[in-house]
Amino acid sequence: MTTQDAGxxxxxPVGDIVAASVPDLRTEMRGSIAxxxxxxxxxxxxxxxxxxxxxxxxxxxxxxxxxxxGELSVINASKExxxxxxxxxxxxxxxxxxxxAASGGAVSGAVQPNTVPPGAAAPGAVGLNQAGSNQMGSxxxxxx
Amino acid sequence: xxSGQALTETSESGSPVRVQSRAPDRHDGSMGFTAVLxxxxxxxxxxxxxxxxxxxxxxxxxxxxxxxxxxFSGELLLREALLNAVLxxxxxxxxxxxxxxxxxxxxxxxxxxxxxGQGFDxxxxxxxxxxxxxxxxxxxxxxxxxxxxxRFSARGNRVALLKRASGDWKREQE
Numbered sequence: 183m184t185t186q187d188a189g190x191x192x193x194x195p196v197g198d199i200v201a202a203s204v205p206d207l208r209t210e211m212r213g214s215i216a217x218x219x220x221x222x223x224x225x226x227x228x229x230x231x232x233x234x235x236x237x238x239x240x241x242x243x244x245x246x247x248x249x250x251x252g253e254l255s256v257i258n259a260s261k262e263x264x265x266x267x268x269x270x271x272x273x274x275x276x277x278x279x280x281x282x283a284a285s286g287g288a289v290s291g292a293v294q295p296n297t298v299p300p301g302a303a304a305p306g307a308v309g310l311n312q313a314g315s316n317q318m319g320s321x322x323x324x325x326x
Numbered sequence: 327x328x329s330g331q332a333l334t335e336t337s338e339s340g341s342p343v344r345v346q347s348r349a350p351d352r353h354d355g356s357m358g359f360t361a362v363l364x365x366x367x368x369x370x371x372x373x374x375x376x377x378x379x380x381x382x383x384x385x386x387x388x389x390x391x392x393x394x395x396x397x398f399s400g401e402l403l404l405r406e407a408l409l410n411a412v413l414x415x416x417x418x419x420x421x422x423x424x425x426x427x428x429x430x431x432x433x434x435x436x437x438x439x440x441x442x443g444q445g446f447d448x449x450x451x452x453x454x455x456x457x458x459x460x461x462x463x464x465x466x467x468x469x470x471x472x473x474x475x476x477r478f479s480a481r482g483n484r485v486a487l488l489k490r491a492s493g494d495w496k497r498e499q500e
Binding site: 200201202230231233234235237238239241242245261262266269270271274275 | 367368370371374395398399401402405406409413458459460461462464465467468471472
C-alpha cells in the first residue's frame, strides 16, 4: 500500500521483504519514483523479516533516489530488523528508525543515520532505467 | 508438534516438498525438521514458514510469550542458506533439489543445507564484503554476523551453520 503526495511517498509493505516478495515491492517502489516521489519512506510496521534480497532492494532504491536528488528512509522497524540494519551497515546509507518514530518525536531504538547527501550517490549507483547490478531492477545475481 | 508430522507436503508451484518434523527427543531433547525442496522461491518460503511455526512455538513455550530474537536469527540464517543453494548452487532449476535440516539441541541451533550444484570458492566469498552501493553480496555477511560457526564443505555445496542460542531458548532446551 502506498500513499503519495507532492513528491513524498510512504510505502507500507504487508508481510516479509524477502526474495519471494521483492519483485512486487520493487514494482511498487519503481512506480512511486516514476510518479515523481523523491522522498520515499518505507513503513515496516507490518514487516517481520527482511533477507539479503530485501536489503538489496532497499540499497537499489537508495541508489536510484540519491541519483535524482531524493532520499529513502525506513521507519517503524522492529528491534530485530533494526539490529539487522546495523549489522549490515544499512544505517550508514539512509535513515533507519524503530517503532514509534514516524511522527519525528523522541524515538526509542532509533538509529542515527550517516546520510549520504542527496546528489552524492555512492560510486556505481545507477538510475531506474539503466542496466546494471545496483539498480532496482537487478537480480540477486551473485552468490549471497 | 507430533513426531513425524508433515509440515508441508507441496509447494505453491505444485512441486513436491517433503518435510518431516521431530518432536522433542526424550533422550537428548533435540527438535527440528528435515526437508527436500525443489529449487524455487516458493519452496524457500515454505521452509521458512515451517521454521517460524515450529521454532516460534518452541520459543513461546519457554515463558508463555514469544521471544522473537532466536527465531528471527535462525530463520534469517535458514533463508540465506536456502537462497544460496537455490539461486546459486542449483541455478534456480526447479528439478534440482535442496536438502535442508534444522535442529535445536541443548540450546544450539544447527542448520545444514546441501545443493546439487558445482560448488563455489567459499573462502574467497567469505573474505569479501559487499561495497556500500552494491545490491548483492550480503548473504555471507549475514552468516558471519548471525552464526556462531560457519562450515562449508570443500566444494562449497554444503554449509553447516551453528547458532548458539542464549536466554530463554537455551534454558528451554536444558
